[in-house]
Amino acid sequence: MDNIITIKIEDRDGQVQEIEVPTDVNLSLMEILKASEYEVLATCGGMALCATCHVEVLAGAEHLAPAEDHELDMLDTLPDLQDDSRLACQIRLHNDNDGLFVKIRGSLQ
Template identity: 60%
Template sequence: MITIKVQDYSGEIKEIQAPTDMNLSLMELLKANEYPVLATCGGMALCATCHVKVEEGFENLSESGDDELDMIDTLPNAEFNSRLACQLRLKDNMDGMLVRLAADEQDV
């Protein structure tokens, strides 16, 4: 089990426990914990409605694939630490990672 810290749209940070032996994505974990993640495309890196910004632990993540990078490039609020939660499979090296929900920032 690992701990992921999640900052919601109000700025509140909560820690959630996550198994690393089930091949879950961060998107699936967020949805299971009732965070407002639309995940319209179902995790195919086609919609960016699961956009997060990795505030701590970014250096531990694998590199983004071409599909993810193409989708992130369409976001007006994308930053160097932007990732699609659907493309992040939970792994032991993510323990302690802090992610900030960012999908609806584009509407602000």
């Protein structure tokens, strides 16, 4: 099907689930996670100000747009920063993100 990709999500308990994502509605990964009922606070509403949507990209990072300075600044405040850490609110999904695999790391408080 056109404009549908499959991504894998690992939750905080280590459970992995595949979800299908439409790419023609310009949703962020954070919005997809919330719509799929994952526990993501997203306190700042997607403005890259709180890092509660922190994810670690396990596969597919090469197909993501590079993090911008405001995202990198927020990531630098995290105690559990990984080399492939990103803010889900700053990731817009496109057709070339098929197969993306992320682990939810963001705080629940």
